[in-house]
Amino acid sequence: MTNRMTLRFVSLAENVGLARVAVAAVASQIAFSLQDIDEIKVAVSEAVSNAIIHGYQGRPDGWVEIQCDLDRTGLTISIEDWGVGIRDIELARQPAYSEDPERMGLGFVFMESFMHGLSVESTPGQGTRVEMRRLVTVSGELSRDAQ
């Protein structure tokens, strides 16, 4: 099967939960395990939190858009904001990099660990787009279909 979803919401912390629940509902339509879906939810939560905290720097009126593309081999998720952008993507992706001592700088670590591919495009002053893909696996290995 194939399925697609676009979800657009403003940059409020209340919408982080909305985003991960909506993506989980799409993911549950193919053969992901419950653990897979839990991990996808963490990755989505991190990407949307980054858009709100860093992209819009806490501003509540920016748009965040999520697109999901689902087929039987897996799920591709893109999360886009039109905020301040990232000046140095490589630096931002390093573990423990954070400008806030209360945050752990693990957002990209979780996205990379829980997904099977992550790309980040960003233009300072224009915004950021994160795309990540999770493949259906069997007992922790990539299924024949996915390969």
Next chain:
Amino acid sequence: MTILHSVQGTRIVVAINGDLDLKTAGPLRDTLDTLIDRYPDKHLILDLAEVGFIDSSGLGVILGRYRRLGQNQRTLTLSGVKPSVRTVLDLAGILSIITVIESPARKEIQR
């Protein structure tokens, strides 16, 4: 998210119900800091038996409280951690620095 607490001997037991993310991190941090300041000689146990989701925003609150308590030789312990939450704690390296006990501490609150 709802937060219940009880003071038992040398420990503050805090039972959390709900997801720990960007929305709930601020209120949780404020509540825990209030309890830590109100009972300055007590250790802290966080019961996560009813927490089904945590991300780095929630982890930041836990690690931040662990560091605050450690400045005064006080400890933070986690209890009743669900497998989905344990995976995230493990990946963040928290399981190697914070003690986790299996049985939910919230039974002591409800008793």
